[in-house]
Amino acid sequence: MQRDKVLTIKRKIKYPRIELKTGTPVLILPQDDSFDAVEILDKHRKWFQQKLEFTEKIKKKYKNQKIYERSESDLIKLITNFVSEYADVLGKKPDKISFRYMKTKWASCSRKNKITFNFMLKYLPPRLIRYTTFHEMAHLLIPNHNKNFWFLIKREFKNYPHFEEELFGYWFLLQNKKLIKE
Structure with missing residues (x-):
């Protein structure tokens, strides 16, 4: 791994972490210089290299996936239907669902039973929207x-690791097309 290819950022945090959310390696360090970037990267070199290789493989594999075009209102209708369907399957429905643009995830479920x-x-195919809806409903x-x-998850989606990989691939594809802002 080449250290010069790693972006280093300092933030108000206690402990360092390595992120690959955008496909670009980022080392996030505390502002107080209590951790050495070179030491951290050397310590986690093997793990980091595996993640970089996996990310590059996914980016290549999914670079030509079809990007779907639907309106926000069509997306809301589609997800609302999936939520209703899975509320029956799971015997639980969210207290609230909402929609917004997010920089780091497809969806989230709060402790207050709110799914965003x-x-x-x-931009995703319906099968991935369905999977994401079920994933959040399962939470x-x-x-x-x-x-x-x-x-x-496996009860409903036998091949769920493929869905997870495909979501990962679409994330990088949309970033590359500048549809997701970093």
Whole structure:
């Protein structure tokens, strides 16, 4: 791994972390110079290199995927239908659903049973919107990504790792097309 290819940012945090959310490696350090960037990168070199290679593989694999065009209102209708369908399947519905543009995720589920969907989902095929909806609805029952959560996901989506990979690929594709702002 070449250290000069890693962007280093200092923020008001206690502990350093490495992010690859945009496909570009970013080392985030505390502002107080209590951690050495070179030491951190050397310590986690193997893990970091594996993540970089995986990210590059995904970017190449999904660079020519079809980008769907639908309006925000069509996306809202589609997701609302999926929410209703999965509320029956799971026996639980969100207290509130909302939509907005997000920089780092497709959707989220709060402890207050509120699901927020990223309007960027409008560019995805319906099967990935369906999967994302079910994934967030599953969080109404199981808040974290433990074994029980993935077991529930697998009941509905047998090949869920492929859906996760495809979402990852679309994220980079949309960033490359400048549809997601970094």
